[in-house]
Amino acid sequence: MSIGTLPAAAGTQHELRIRALDHAFGRDEVLAGIDFRLRAGEVVALVGPSGCGKTTLLHLAAGLLTVQAGEVSNSFSSTAFMFQQPRLLPWKTALDNIALGLKAAGVGRDERHFRARELALRLGLAHRDLDKFPHQLSGGMQSRVALARALVLAPELLLLDEPFSALDVGLKEELYRLLLAQQAEQGMGVLMITHDLMEAVRLSDAILVMAPTPGRIVCRFELGQPAASRDDAWVYHHTAELLQAEAVRDSFGLPPGVPALAEVPAVRPGAGLRLVVPAEPVLGARGGARCGG
Amino acid sequence: MTLLRAWLAGLPAYLWSGWGAIASLFLLLAAWEAVSLVYGPLVMPDPRSAFATLWALIDSGAAWPELAATARRALSGYVLAVLAGSVLGLVAGLSMTASMMSRPLVTVLMGTPPIAWLVLAMLWFGASDGTPVFTVFVAAFPVIFIGALQGTRTLDNHLRGMAEAFRLPRRMMFVDVYLPHVVSYLFPAWIAALGTAWKVVVMAELLATQDGVGAALAVSRSHLDTASTMAWIAAVVGLLLAVEYLVLEPIKREVERWREQGT
Numbered sequence: 001m002s003i004g005t006l007p008a009a010a011g012t013q014h015e016l017r018i019r020a021l022d023h024a025f026g027r028d029e030v031l032a033g034i035d036f037r038l039r040a041g042e043v044v045a046l047v048g049p050s051g052c053g054k055t056t057l058l059h060l061a062a063g064l065l066t067v068q069a070g071e072v073s074n075s076f077s078s079t080a081f082m083f084q085q086p087r088l089l090p091w092k093t094a095l096d097n098i099a100l101g102l103k104a105a106g107v108g109r110d111e112r113h114f115r116a117r118e119l120a121l122r123l124g125l126a127h128r129d130l131d132k133f134p135h136q137l138s139g140g141m142q143s144r145v146a147l148a149r150a151l152v153l154a155p156e157l158l159l160l161d162e163p164f165s166a167l168d169v170g171l172k173e174e175l176y177r178l179l180l181a182q183q184a185e186q187g188m189g190v191l192m193i194t195h196d197l198m199e200a201v202r203l204s205d206a207i208l209v210m211a212p213t214p215g216r217i218v219c220r221f222e223l224g225q226p227a228a229s230r231d232d233a234w235v236y237h238h239t240a241e242l243l244q245a246e247a248v249r250d251s252f253g254l255p256p257g258v259p260a261l262a263e264v265p266a267v268r269p270g271a272g273l274r275l276v277v278p279a280e281p282v283l284g285a286r287g288g289a290r291c292g293g
Numbered sequence: 294m295t296l297l298r299a300w301l302a303g304l305p306a307y308l309w310s311g312w313g314a315i316a317s318l319f320l321l322l323a324a325w326e327a328v329s330l331v332y333g334p335l336v337m338p339d340p341r342s343a344f345a346t347l348w349a350l351i352d353s354g355a356a357w358p359e360l361a362a363t364a365r366r367a368l369s370g371y372v373l374a375v376l377a378g379s380v381l382g383l384v385a386g387l388s389m390t391a392s393m394m395s396r397p398l399v400t401v402l403m404g405t406p407p408i409a410w411l412v413l414a415m416l417w418f419g420a421s422d423g424t425p426v427f428t429v430f431v432a433a434f435p436v437i438f439i440g441a442l443q444g445t446r447t448l449d450n451h452l453r454g455m456a457e458a459f460r461l462p463r464r465m466m467f468v469d470v471y472l473p474h475v476v477s478y479l480f481p482a483w484i485a486a487l488g489t490a491w492k493v494v495v496m497a498e499l500l501a502t503q504d505g506v507g508a509a510l511a512v513s514r515s516h517l518d519t520a521s522t523m524a525w526i527a528a529v530v531g532l533l534l535a536v537e538y539l540v541l542e543p544i545k546r547e548v549e550r551w552r553e554q555g556t
Binding site for chain 1: 451452454455457458459460461462465469470473474477550551552
């Protein structure tokens with residue numbers, strides 16, 4: 001917190017830096033040579049097929065797994081994690097669930113309830129929902145509670161593990177909006193896993209594409225327009241564009257794209273979606289051989 | 294303290310909800326009466342004479358010392374089993390090896406009939422209180438141990454991961470994550486074990502001691518006094534029902550309020 005909360009100013013100070021990270025479960029090599037950096041105020045999406053080590057990578061970044069080789073340095077002062085499932089404690093009310101992290105941080109009862117309630121109301125939960133137990137809430141409400149539980153900590157870095165994958169379109173849109181508003185307000189860094197390309201295009205500043213066996217980052221796309229000003233047409237267009245990229249098709253095991261379509265928007269410099277050269281030093285995404293084109 | 298207050302506040306509504314249970318108990322009494330009408334009072338005295346005998350026993354003061362002796366033995370064995378079973382079950386549940394090793398042992402304990410333990414206890418402890426207390430302990434211990442073991446083993450890995458991600462300190466991990474889950478397994482086990490303790494103590498007394506309800510039953514059996522036999526049975530069952538439904542069940546409801554179905 002030494003330097004201002006403006007993302008640009010904080011950039012040099014607070015960052016999540018992952019260098020030459022390898023990980024294996026027993027003899028299964030799960031991650032190999034992961035290398036990237038996430039700075040304050042930046043939203044980075046990790047996309048890739050199931051089983052390519054995304055969750056392992058996120059758990060390593062969160063410190064839930066021990067780093068075996070390489071380096072994970074997280075200079076953000078606070079980190080929060082949101083899981084794929086809500087993972088609420090069934091014996092605690094929604095309010096106590098939201099305040100869980102604050103309680104762990106030693107915040108007093110009145111203070112943490114006040115902060116939890118205030119945020120919960122902003123995220124569309126009603127007063128009466130907060131006294132209910134998780135099983136009395138709908139799936140959407142449970143997701144809001146889980147999001148609130150992460151956001152109430154006002155984390156500088158938020159790690160999201162496919163948090164919206166089980167929700168319907170309307171609810172997803174609403175939670176995207178709430179998340180982006182909080183992110184913009186607090187200048188949070190966000191690292192999110194998704195296998196929904198549209199979600200990645202909708203929310204992130206940069207997309208890291210991963211490929212499986214072993215999990216590695218094959219290329220990095222950057223999105224020009226700020227997330228808040230992207231409309232549906234922009235998102236559809238660029239999702240389609242992303243889907244035509246050779247590295248993406250390859251990673252998800254799709255057959256090569258129709259050449260006529262693939263050529264038009266895929267790697268056009270200066271467009272909304274920009275394939276970053278793997279060796280570019282500043283935002284150093286390390287790419288595999290397949291990214292070279 | 295809050296638990297006590299919640300218990301007192303919830304008592305009237307809880308008692309009112311007991312009408313259904315009372316109705317089914319009355320059905321049982323009706324069946325009892327029907328059997329006694331068919332087979333005659335020597336085989337089965339009717340409920341009124343059994344309760345009259347019970348009332349006479351209570352009124353003369355003869356019932357209390359016996360009931361107190363039985364309750365003392367049952368509760369001593371039960372409390373020991375609750376302490377040992379809960380603690381050891383929790384500890385065993387924390388280690389995969391310990392739980393795998395202990396499970397067959399507990400199955401052996403569960404499978405050994407209490408009467409066999411009683412014979413051993415009589416050899417070891419003679420006619421002292423040790424015999425019924427030990428038998429109760431051995432019968433109730435595995436029930437509680439299994440409950441505690443399963444409570445610890447079934448803790449959701451997802452919740453543990455979540456607790457780690459939110460940096461829950463050790464104490465909170467125990468109080469807010471492990472304990473509520475384990476208690477939801479332990480409580481039913483405690484209640485089941487109490488029933489076992491109550492049954493086993495009477496059996497042990499019947500064979501091994503000079504006082505207590507079991508000994509009184511032995512006396513009434515030798516006198517072919519079915520009315521007082523039924524009176525003692527009614528007394529023991531009545532006490533068990535009272536402890537279970539007036540004390541344990543309301544606490545269980547309060548502790549497990551989070552399980553109630555949604556509105």
